[in-house]
Amino acid sequence: MGIAASGRRTLLSATAVSAAAALIALGAAPAQADATKPDLGVRALAPVTGIAAGSGFGLPVSLLNKGTEELPKVWVSYTYSSGIAPAETYSNCVYYTLSPGGEWPEEHRADCTVDQPLKPGVLYGTEQPIALTARANALYDEVGLGLLAKEPLPHPDIHHGEPEPGTGGPLKLVERGEATAADRAAHAEPGSRTEVTAVNTADYALTGAELQGKVGDKVTALVTFTNEGPARVYREQGTSAANVDVHIPAGTTVTKARGFCRPLTKTHYRCGTSQSWVEAKGEETYSFVLRIDKAVGRTTGKVSFGGAARPFDKNAANDTAEIVVDTPEPPTDGAESTGGTTSTGGSGTPGTSGGSDAGTDSTGGSTSGSTSGSTSGSTGGSDTGTTGGSATSGSGSTSGGTTPQTGGGLAATGSDSALPLAGVAGAALLAGGGIVWAVRRRSAARAS
Numbered sequence: 001m002g003i004a005a006s007g008r009r010t011l012l013s014a015t016a017v018s019a020a021a022a023l024i025a026l027g028a029a030p031a032q033a034d035a036t037k038p039d040l041g042v043r044a045l046a047p048v049t050g051i052a053a054g055s056g057f058g059l060p061v062s063l064l065n066k067g068t069e070e071l072p073k074v075w076v077s078y079t080y081s082s083g084i085a086p087a088e089t090y091s092n093c094v095y096y097t098l099s100p101g102g103e104w105p106e107e108h109r110a111d112c113t114v115d116q117p118l119k120p121g122v123l124y125g126t127e128q129p130i131a132l133t134a135r136a137n138a139l140y141d142e143v144g145l146g147l148l149a150k151e152p153l154p155h156p157d158i159h160h161g162e163p164e165p166g167t168g169g170p171l172k173l174v175e176r177g178e179a180t181a182a183d184r185a186a187h188a189e190p191g192s193r194t195e196v197t198a199v200n201t202a203d204y205a206l207t208g209a210e211l212q213g214k215v216g217d218k219v220t221a222l223v224t225f226t227n228e229g230p231a232r233v234y235r236e237q238g239t240s241a242a243n244v245d246v247h248i249p250a251g252t253t254v255t256k257a258r259g260f261c262r263p264l265t266k267t268h269y270r271c272g273t274s275q276s277w278v279e280a281k282g283e284e285t286y287s288f289v290l291r292i293d294k295a296v297g298r299t300t301g302k303v304s305f306g307g308a309a310r311p312f313d314k315n316a317a318n319d320t321a322e323i324v325v326d327t328p329e330p331p332t333d334g335a336e337s338t339g340g341t342t343s344t345g346g347s348g349t350p351g352t353s354g355g356s357d358a359g360t361d362s363t364g365g366s367t368s369g370s371t372s373g374s375t376s377g378s379t380g381g382s383d384t385g386t387t388g389g390s391a392t393s394g395s396g397s398t399s400g401g402t403t404p405q406t407g408g409g410l411a412a413t414g415s416d417s418a419l420p421l422a423g424v425a426g427a428a429l430l431a432g433g434g435i436v437w438a439v440r441r442r443s444a445a446r447a448s
Helices: 014-028 182-188 421-428
Strands: 040-042 048-052 056-059 062-065 072-083 084-086 093-098 107-114 123-128 128-136 140-148 159-165 172-176 191-199 200-209 209-212 218-230 244-247 252-258 261-266 267-269 284-294 296-305 322-329
Touching: 040 140, 048 209, 062 182, 072 084, 084 107, 128 140, 200 296, 200 322, 218 244, 218 322, 244 284, 252 261, 252 296, 267 284
Parallel strands: 048 191, 209 322
Antiparallel strands: 040 062, 056 128, 062 123, 072 107, 072 140, 084 128, 093 107, 093 159, 123 172, 140 191, 200 218, 218 284, 244 267, 244 296, 252 284, 261 267, 296 322
8 A cells, every 4th residue: 555645544444343343253252142232332433633732632422222121231441542641530440551463553441330221212421521631742643432231351462461440530421312313323333433633743853874985895874764753653554654765875786675675776765664653762774785886986875755745744954864985095005905894874873894794685575464454565675686685673663573664565574473363353342342443544644
């Protein structure tokens, strides 16, 4: 998939959600006869926009028992991504963290036991909207709301850490009157999820390298992308959080490229990120082993951002960098110069010594990886004209353990293990009733 013009997530289609729910239900709980299955609905949540980092907002709650029998008690669950925090917690709720998995970053959830009957055909809401706050790192976030007839039970493969009870008053439901046909239509699903867009910035920065060597030497250039923050950036699933274009200096040839990079031409590489998101202070490092073919003096290659627009990045001063290769004139007295060369990258610390290739020499090939809502792409790190190097994450990757991405798609290296089913379940489903409302994706078009 191509990189979205602005990088917001989209919600999974109803068909895909239903299929995921059915798959998880096979291993999660005994099947329940349709005749006795509660028919519950949550009013679809509207997108929240223009929230300033540090300010509060409310999550409206509207619930409906569309069945024919009264439920003696229910459970209300809500989730919020890492840029959002509860402004207050409720004594009848427990709070815990959903483990990251695949293309879904860490998220937080509250399960609230509401010991009140839910009459059929009657609208219910909370006394006040659920109180939430945008954190300092908020930018592109999400919230979700779900209604369950069974108690959701935490699972160690989905959650980490011990659930913590809330400290405020209880979350209570109040009757809002008889539901109309329009109300039933508006409460079509037992869960809803929406986007929260905060007014914030994230400063993307690039660092290049300065190298020296003679003809025949191999030198390593380290190029670094860093999100200086303060916001975390979450792009569309299956795309990179950033796209870095690397132009190779004249007179040199790439013999190995590491990081999530792929060649567009022999002298132009496009690099991506290991995840669809990058945290504040997160980074990726891209390594290029260059063979010096000609003594052309001081030659320069440009590093810049490409791909999707970055309306959140207001600082253009660090959006470009250079790879500089200096090839001094050969000695005139017949003495040979030494071949040991060094490279600098990132902050300018010494890099690998010249004259040797790091990593494997096998071509990466083209593979595809499948996760919910993701796309496949060719592997990065292939060589130009000669050998290929497998694309592996640099030491400063935003986070590891998932399918890497290049350009607008995922670059599968073949080194990633399959996600456990329960992990995908934690990212896609509300536990307990098999309610799906936490599937996370970015929309292909975003204004701002």
